[in-house]
Amino acid sequence: MSAFTQLRLDGVSRRFGGQAALTELDLTIEAGEFIALLGPSGCGKSTALNCLAGLLPLTEGSIWQDERRIDTLPPERRGFGMVFQSYALFPHLTVRANIAFGLRMRRLPKEETRRRTEEAVRLVRLEDHVDKLPGQLSGGQQQRVAIARAVVFEPSLVLMDEPLSNLDAKLRLEMRTEIRRLHQSLGLTTVYVTHDQEEALSLADRLVVLREGRVQQIGSPRDLHTRPANWHVADFMGYRNLWRGRVQQSDGDRAIVESSGHRLLGEVVGDLQPRADAVVAVRPEDIRVDQPGETRNAMSATVEVVEYQGRELAAEARTDTGLLLHLRTEQRIAPGDQVKLAVDPQRLLVYPADAARETDRLPEAAGTTR
Amino acid sequence: MSGPGRPLAHWQHRLAERGIDSQLWLLVPALVFVVALFLYPFFYGLTLSFQPTNGGPFSDYARFFSDSYERGTIWITLRIALPAALLNVLAAVPIAYRMRGRFRGKRLVTTLLVVPITLGTVLTAQGLLNFLGPTGWFNRILLASNLVDEPVRLTHNYWGVFFSLVITGFPFAFLLVLSYLSGIDPTLERAAATLGADWRRRFTRITLPLLMPGLATTFCLTFVLAFSVFPSAVLVGNPAGETRVISLAAYQAAYEQYDYPYASAIAMIMGFVELVIIAVVLAARSRFYTGSTGGKG
Numbered sequence: 001m002s003a004f005t006q007l008r009l010d011g012v013s014r015r016f017g018g019q020a021a022l023t024e025l026d027l028t029i030e031a032g033e034f035i036a037l038l039g040p041s042g043c044g045k046s047t048a049l050n051c052l053a054g055l056l057p058l059t060e061g062s063i064w065q066d067e068r069r070i071d072t073l074p075p076e077r078r079g080f081g082m083v084f085q086s087y088a089l090f091p092h093l094t095v096r097a098n099i100a101f102g103l104r105m106r107r108l109p110k111e112e113t114r115r116r117t118e119e120a121v122r123l124v125r126l127e128d129h130v131d132k133l134p135g136q137l138s139g140g141q142q143q144r145v146a147i148a149r150a151v152v153f154e155p156s157l158v159l160m161d162e163p164l165s166n167l168d169a170k171l172r173l174e175m176r177t178e179i180r181r182l183h184q185s186l187g188l189t190t191v192y193v194t195h196d197q198e199e200a201l202s203l204a205d206r207l208v209v210l211r212e213g214r215v216q217q218i219g220s221p222r223d224l225h226t227r228p229a230n231w232h233v234a235d236f237m238g239y240r241n242l243w244r245g246r247v248q249q250s251d252g253d254r255a256i257v258e259s260s261g262h263r264l265l266g267e268v269v270g271d272l273q274p275r276a277d278a279v280v281a282v283r284p285e286d287i288r289v290d291q292p293g294e295t296r297n298a299m300s301a302t303v304e305v306v307e308y309q310g311r312e313l314a315a316e317a318r319t320d321t322g323l324l325l326h327l328r329t330e331q332r333i334a335p336g337d338q339v340k341l342a343v344d345p346q347r348l349l350v351y352p353a354d355a356a357r358e359t360d361r362l363p364e365a366a367g368t369t370r
Numbered sequence: 371m372s373g374p375g376r377p378l379a380h381w382q383h384r385l386a387e388r389g390i391d392s393q394l395w396l397l398v399p400a401l402v403f404v405v406a407l408f409l410y411p412f413f414y415g416l417t418l419s420f421q422p423t424n425g426g427p428f429s430d431y432a433r434f435f436s437d438s439y440e441r442g443t444i445w446i447t448l449r450i451a452l453p454a455a456l457l458n459v460l461a462a463v464p465i466a467y468r469m470r471g472r473f474r475g476k477r478l479v480t481t482l483l484v485v486p487i488t489l490g491t492v493l494t495a496q497g498l499l500n501f502l503g504p505t506g507w508f509n510r511i512l513l514a515s516n517l518v519d520e521p522v523r524l525t526h527n528y529w530g531v532f533f534s535l536v537i538t539g540f541p542f543a544f545l546l547v548l549s550y551l552s553g554i555d556p557t558l559e560r561a562a563a564t565l566g567a568d569w570r571r572r573f574t575r576i577t578l579p580l581l582m583p584g585l586a587t588t589f590c591l592t593f594v595l596a597f598s599v600f601p602s603a604v605l606v607g608n609p610a611g612e613t614r615v616i617s618l619a620a621y622q623a624a625y626e627q628y629d630y631p632y633a634s635a636i637a638m639i640m641g642f643v644e645l646v647i648i649a650v651v652l653a654a655r656s657r658f659y660t661g662s663t664g665g666k667g
Contacts, residue, residue: 055560075563088561092579092659101575105566135661149565159564 003156004065005031007189011061012071014047021047023213024061029157029191034183036204037193040236044213045193046161052191053159054078065156076105081150081188082159085166087142089134095145096121096130102153120152123182140171147179151188160192164199176202197237201225209233227269231279231351239281240326244353244362247278255350261321264297266348277353279362284314286347287327294342301325303337317341419634430635440636443616444643450528450603450615451596452647454535458543458592459585461536466548467577471556480548487541494537495605499525502533530606531613535599539592546591550584551577554663580663586655590648597644616640 007029014022022044029035037045050056052063054075063071070078081102089098099120103113121130124144134142143163150158163179164172180203183190194200200207201221209216209224217229228234235242245259255268257278264280272278288294301317312328317339319325325341333339385391420427434440465483469476486494502508504521512518524530554577562572600617607613616636624633 053564055563074568075560076566076568078564079566080564082561082564084557084561086555086557088555088557090558090562090576091661091663101562101567102565105562105571133659133661153566 003031006064006066007157008064009048009052009061010064012048012051012058012063013060014044014051014056015059020213022051022210025210025215027208027215027218029189031156031189032187034190034192034203034205036200036207037191037210038195038197038200038207038236039210039216040195042212043210045195045210047213048210049082049159049161049191049193052157053080053082079153079155080157080159081153081155083146083150083161083163085162087134087146087163087166089142089145089149091134094131094133095126095137098134098145099148099152101149106153116152120148123151123185124148124178139167140175143167143175144178147182151182151186154186154188156189158188158190160190162194163192164194164196172199179203209236211236227349228281230270231281231353234281234349234351238283239349240284241280241282241287242362243280243323245278245280245350247272247274247276247350250274254345257350260319260323262297262299262319262323264343264348264350265345266297266343266350267346268350270352272350272352279351279353281349281351282325282343282347284326284328285312286343287325287329288342288344289327289329289331289333289339291340291342294340296345297343297348299323299325299341301339301341303333303335303339306333306335415634415637418631419638420631422631422635423629430632431639433632434636434639440619443614443619444639446613447597447599447615447617447640448643448647450531450535450599450613451593454532454539454596455543455589455593457536458539458596459547459589461540462544462547462588463581463585466544466551467573469548470551470554483544484541486537489538491534491538491601492605494534495530495602498530498533498537498606502530525606527608528612531599531602531615534602534606535596538602539595542595543588543592546588547581547584550581550588553584554580558663579658582658583655583660586651586658590651593647593651594644597640597647616643 009025009027009029012022012025013020025044025048027035037048039045047056051058051071054071054073054077058071061071062069090101093101096117100113100117103116108116121127124147126141126144126148129137129141134145137145143166146163150160160179164175167175176199179192182188183203192200192203201224204221206218206220207224208218209229211232216233217224219229224233224237228237228239231239231242243259245257245264247255248258248263249256250268250272252272253268255266255272255278257264257266257280259280266280299319301319301323303315303317305316307314309328312330313333314326314328315333317325317327319341327341331339382391419430422430422433425432469479489497500506502524504523504525506525508524509518509521512522513520524533558576558580559572562576567575598617599615600621603609603613603615603618607615609618617640620633620636620640623629623636
């Protein structure tokens with residue numbers, strides 16, 4: 001299957017019964033890109049991947065490989081490699097035969113099949129295990145076989161469906177680097193599905209955040225990290241402090257929001273109406289603790305819970321007005337300590353609140369936190 | 371129970387370490403069943419077969435093999451049972467393959483396919499005689515549409531028995547194959563598809579190799595059922611000629627000639643032939659991958 005310069009998803013939708021799993025996904029993938037589809041479980045990311053692979057027919061929309069429409073092709077004629085969450089290694093075939101499977105299906109000359117299989121085996125460092133059956137391998141090794149099998153025939157696109165979710169924490173970090181290394185050395189266009197924002201941020205060139213089957217934001221890791229498009233994305237991207245509040249004053253770029261008796265100055269993201277309900281989002285690491293001279297968005301609070309996390313501490317603190325904050329700091333603090341907290345207004349994001357039902361779970365006006 | 375003294379507790383604990391404890395009593399009904407209904411009759415028959423009415427211990431075996439009419443029953447039975455078992459397994463595979471997923475009405479289709487198992491041989495034979503007999507519907511349609519000039523003989527011969535075995539054996543084979551198939555992780559075929567395998571190669575390279583051990587087991591079980599064919603050989607076959615199966619020979623020895631030792635010898639030969647076939651199939655089975663296939667089964 002020939003390489004492409006662009007893969008275009010045009011209004012791709014998928015319904016199961018009456019239930020919409022994916023709604024109008026528009027996405028253009030450039031050759032060589034590493035795209036992560038990110039979202040909580042049930043957000044439609046795996047549905048999108050299966051539609052792309054041809055394992056699931058679309059309900060609406062089309063997929064174009066340059067000027068060729070491919071969403072009507074069966075999976076075996078799309079020529080995309082796929083790594084499954086369960087690896088899906090053929091249990092009756094040796095590691096070598098598993099990896100060579102895609103080449104055999106393409107009826108390549110024996111010599112070439114052998115050479116390219118050996119190359120792929122070396123790439124994932126499984127030289128000592130080629131004659132074993134998948135059942136005799138560890139999880140990490142099985143994962144590497146699955147990756148080698150999916151890339152050995154040089155597919156125009158590699159699809160990965162939460163490939164690291166069955167591995168333990170240490171192995172997951174190793175394999176993450178491995179996948180990034182493979183992507184860099186082979187230049188394979190990759191679409192990677194995950195629910196782990198850290199994994200997505202570290203691997204991808206571009207992230208697509210999905211929620212309830214709809215795209216929330218498409219952007220670089222930096223965009224998503226520093227400026228999530230709405231508070232749901234912020235929630236997912238690690239903005240653990242989400243507080244409800246009311247806009248006091250706004251000039252469109254900056255706003256002052258009242259939340260739990262605090263007047264907070266921050267950057268506006270989205271379309272914010274004056275005196276409207278708002279959601280304030282702050283990353284735990286953006287809350288500064290006991291910095292002398294820091295007066296912007298200052299709050300005094302009492303430390304409640306402290307977790308040791310190596311260089312840093314993760315802590316929960318409650319302000320005098322009852323607002324609960326999650327923070328990370330290198331300061332040595334202990335439960336019961338009185339601390340002065342502050343947030344740089346550039347790192348305090350103000351979002352318009354959507355349907356009231358959605359924001360109900362967030363801490364709100366004074367006294368009724370949690 | 372009186373309070374256990376120290377030595378008593380000691381040996382009880384030691385036995386429990388080796389898996390011997392009071393729960394073993396639960397095995398008693400099964401053991402009684404196996405001994406009374408299987409082991410005792412088997413060894414009774416085996417010893418009886420070495421005590422012929424005339425001659426030395428092996429003379430009944432010699433008698434069976436020296437008489438071509440008797441010896442021929444082995445071949446006659448194999449000629450019916452092997453193709454019937456094979457057809458049952460082979461016919462079950464594509465149907466089960468189509469039915470392995472979830473779909474509306476699956477339960478209904480499965481029920482329809484399995485109903486013949488409940489009919490029993492006599493009812494099946496009755497139906498076959500009515501349907502396939504010289505004046506049955508099948509022949510009437512053939513005659514009416516001028517496809518044949520005279521009724522096709524499909525009962526009271528080889529074909530009658532063969533059809534009867536297929537009708538009663540197929541549901542059995544189908545249920546077994548379906549459960550083996552649903553034990554194969556469907557993701558494997560999806561993976562094969564993304565690797566460029568069309569449905570034929572997905573089936574021949576992935577599903578079939580993983581299914582082969584199950585097919586071998588299914589074949590053995592349906593073969594054993596078919597090899598011991600008796601009622602249909604009489605009812606829809608030609609028990610004096612081409613469907614004089616080995617169980618019929620044993621029956622005649624036992625209940626027409628009242629020669630129990632000879633009948634036992636025939637039964638032993640019958641069992642031996644079955645064992646040989648099963649041994650061959652299982653030896654072939656061991657050449658396939660028999661480990662986990664990742665599915666729910």
